[in-house]
Amino acid sequence: MAKQKEMQLALQMVSGYGGEFSAWRMTGTDPAAYTNMDSYVERAKLAEKGKFQMIFIADTPALPNDLGAQTPMFPMDPMLALLSVARETEKIGLVATLSTTFNYPYNLARQFKALDVISHGRVGWNAVTTSDPSAASNFGAQPLSRKERYAMAHESIQIVQALWGSWEEDAWTLDTKGGKFADMAKIQPINLKGQYYASSGPLPIPPSEQGQPVIFQAGGGYEGLELAGRYASGVYANPYDIASAREHRQALRESAVRFGRNPDDIKMYAGFMFSIGATEEEGLERRRKLMSFNPEEIPSRVSYLGTMVGLRLSVHTVDIDQPLPDDLLERAYASPQDPRSPRALELLKKGLSIRDVLAHGVINYHPVVAGTAVQVADFLEEWFLAGATDGFSVVPDIAYDGVADFVEQVVPILQERGLFHKEYEGKTLRENMGVPYQYGSAETK
Ligand SMILES: Cc1cc2nc3c(=O)[nH]c(=O)nc-3n(C[C@H](O)[C@H](O)[C@H](O)COP(=O)(O)O)c2cc1C
The missing domain is CATH 3.20.20.30 (Luciferase-like domain)
Structure with a gap:
């Protein structure tokens, strides 16, 4: 063979x-x-x-x-x-x-x-x-x-x-x-x-x-x-x-x-x-921890995530520890400007919090698997x-x-x-x- x-x-x-x-x-x-x-x-x-x-x-x-x-x-x-x-x-x-x-x-x-x-x-x-x-x-x-x-x-x-x-x-x-x-x-x-x-x-x-x-x-x-x-x-x-x-x-x-x-x-x-x-949650927790070292980067990441899905997002207007509110989710679409957008939208639609969507590495240089x-x-x-x-x-x-x-x-x-x-x-x-x-x-x- x-x-x-x-x-x-x-x-x-x-x-x-x-x-x-x-x-x-x-x-x-x-x-x-x-x-x-x-x-x-x-x-x-x-x-x-x-x-x-x-x-x-x-x-x-x-x-x-x-x-x-x-x-x-x-x-x-x-x-x-x-x-x-x-x-x-x-x-x-x-x-x-x-x-x-x-x-x-x-x-x-x-x-x-x-x-x-x-x-x-x-x-x-x-x-x-x-x-x-x-x-x-x-x-x-x-x-x-x-x-x-x-x-x-x-x-x-x-x-x-x-x-x-x-x-x-x-x-x-x-x-x-x-x-x-x-x-x-x-x-x-x-x-x-x-x-x-x-x-x-x-x-x-x-x-x-x-x-x-x-x-x-x-x-x-x-x-x-x-x-x-x-x-x-x-x-x-x-x-x-x-x-x-x-x-x-x-x-x-x-x-x-x-x-x-x-x-x-x-x-x-x-x-x-x-x-x-050992579990998906543990894999994600590693990434949450890594993110927590640079809290000053979060506002710009949230705003960039917004542009990936056609929304104006700001840490001042959304709670990043909650899923994206339904009215925003309805308007969201994957921006053709960034090839990473479909993955970001998919995770938002799954109901993950904004912080966890970011922790999944949707803005990273390469695809990320946390799990x-x-x-x-x-x-x-x-x-x-x-x-x-x-x-x-x-x-x-x-x-x-x-x-x-x-x-x-x-x-x-x-x-x-x-x-x-x-x-x-x-x-x-x-x-x-x-x-x-x-x-x-x-x-x-
Ligand atoms: C996957 C990938 C990895 C790259 N790694 C490096 C690198 O390590 N050092 C570097 O100077 N340029 C690196 N480049 C950049 C290229 O040399 C080039 O500068 C870049 O792709 C933009 O120009 P270009 O589209 O005209 O090639 C990399 C490009 C790609 C696509």
Whole structure:
């Protein structure tokens, strides 16, 4: 019998605390986890115990949030965080985001390849174009148009891949008897020059066990699809429902085909957040508690929830610990401006209090399940079996116990249902993602 196709899992490390910015205040969390690499290593080891295909780090080179009350959104430095993890783990993949707009391709190629060699072939690069103006200003630059950012991204990835392939696979001879460290005839310049970037190469780094790092992509629009279809083996996406996820996955697969690739060689990972409790009420209580740390945010959240359902809502005019009054509910509709609106409306119509609707995470960056491990597994199963995604990029609410809960409670359910592998397929990220070996530029493969 053909092996049942299984989902893949990536664990998002965020800044060490979890996806909720008040998680640092929860009992048990190390409030300084941001700078404590042992905490990253511990979470990564747990994820490896749970056979996660990879850990994933998003990154923007800026400080966009208010550290008065919240934790940073990203690690101090994604590559150094992954290096700490690489030395303490064996199988799990290590994927970091670095911008194609604000890094020279040579630096990108060197850092990722070095980490790939150090980790024995477990590294992926999430190549993003970074539209955030605060990142641009950190480099003395003005925000660029999408067209320009993506033109730079194509050049960047092409140069990076060429640099990765600048050593032939058998160039590193290590011939101690003959005194030949490497065969320089097999280590050649690349001499690429584009409109934005250029590099002569070669890179001073030999091949890794998987040849070279795996390319990931996260970004929007037609340009994003083209970039992914051409180069990426993994895509981090943020759909809110099954229909839009399927559409996005299908578009990615079609884009890969346009570039002469097998559509199964591009895997989509949908972002997903969870709060696990022994009961649904316990899962929700975790989130109420997290929300309670930042009461000053409630008025703006209530007002935003109102715009999602076409109403003017204010903490001064409604009791947020009560369901939405019937007269307002009758007028409510899901705003087409925000794809999260149907879920918000559904929960309001169920008669949940406004506070609990917010606690369910209807304004979060990804879909949220607050409930039991079975409810979390059901959600993942439904999306996966509907063909909405190849896997999930999961974000725990609170990292210190959320990762363990997922690994100990959700993973066994998925495995029992035949939806998730029980052992790593191989040692490298490519093997564990089931994507082909690649060396050098995509075009010359
Ligand atoms: C799911 C997702 C995750 C992203 N993660 C990052 C990130 O970690 N760092 C970053 O600089 N940009 C990130 N981006 C942003 C893109 O690089 C880009 O700036 C954004 O999508 C807006 O521009 P675009 O629609 O032209 O791609 C992400 C985009 C998406 C859709």
